[in-house]
Amino acid sequence: MNHVLTVIGNPAQGPIDDAALADLALALQQAGAAVGEADWLAPGEAADLPFDGIAPLAAEAIADIALSGLAVDRLAQAVAGRARQLLIADMDSTMITVECIDELADFAGLKAEIAAVTERAMRGELDFETALRERVARLKGLSEGVLQTCFDERVRFTPGARALVQTMAANGAHCALVSGGFTFFTARVAAHLGFHENRANILHVAGGALTGTVAEPIVGASAKLESLRALSARLGLRPEQSLAVGDGANDLPMIEAAGLGVAFHAKPKVAAAARARVNVGDLTALLYFQGYRKADFIA
Known part of the structure; x- marks a missing residue:
């Protein structure tokens, strides 16, 4: 059939x-x-x-x-083509269970304030790039060493994340982590999970502390979409051969453009627009959608 x-x-x-x-x-x-x-x-x-x-x-x-x-x-x-050859994944609240900027803010005693802005931005109620600049500005003066402490103590991987990346990669798919977060975290998350490459925002540091600024241009919704298109072209893949997964409003353009776009435990605006939704399972659901059996998972 x-x-x-x-x-x-x-x-x-x-x-x-x-x-x-x-x-x-x-x-x-x-x-x-x-x-x-x-x-x-x-x-x-x-x-x-x-x-x-x-x-x-x-x-x-x-x-x-x-x-x-x-x-x-x-x-x-x-059935034809359900196993995709390109994975583009968001990081915060998708491949990991936390929002890194909120956890960094906690070390500055600002978590409640920053997390409220993050939530609104992810719901699409605020301009993502403006909201990011404003939140990063509030982190000015935070010790650079807090970045590693935050990664070690706060970052937790979403169940199924490693199996998703490892299994797709073992079956010939190219896996890219593209985040509106920060390269300090994407580099480490990508290495742990097995992504082939990662792209995110660069936090400026001077004198061992965050300056409160981030490199431009910011990696937001348009940059995520551009990454999907550029990687597809570079790899010689058709749009329908890609899979994109995320949870926030800045993920929506890439989710809508991918051959299979998945809203993962997502904000209402994203879940309503995505072709596929995961509200119950973990990230291995994306493998089942592609026809992989549990016995085929690699972790």
Whole structure:
């Protein structure tokens, strides 16, 4: 069959079982779809349901109703080309669980103030670049050594992050970390997870302390989109061969431009616009969307 509906649960919130998939298959058939046999990518956690005869968006709408009692993520798409060859990923609140600028602000006693601005910027309520300059200015005088302390004590990797990058890279995909955060952190996160390259903003330092300024031009929404396009061209890939994932408003242009754009536990504006959403699972959901089995994961 030419299409597949992938359903992913969270074992901590209750497994998916054969009965649930049978109910979903019946609902699809009642809507006019031809449905194949379910294929478990991870027993109780993720499964593919092949189908034809109805549009992917219609299949997703049916899944939302048929599985309404379960905590699941779902995506319907064409089978051909579902394994992508380029990964463009956001860092803060995507590949790691924190916002680095908020954690840096905590060392200056400003976390509540800075985090409130970060939240508004990520929701798309503030201009990202202006908000970044203003937040960085508040960090003026912070010791350069705090950067390493922040990384060591505060940065935690999102479950599934390393498996996502390592598995895609092992299967020939190019993986790039592109962040509106800072190169001090992206370099270390990229090295730990296995990204091929990283791009972010450069914090200015003088005399062992932050100057309160950041190098221009700022890496924001347009720079992330440009990175997606430039990398696709450099690698000789078509747009549909790319996967972009993020959570904030500055990720939206690249998410919309990618072959598969994923809103990961995202802000409402991003989740509403993205083709795919992960609200239940971890970052391995992106591997299941591409047809990888849990047994194939590399971490």
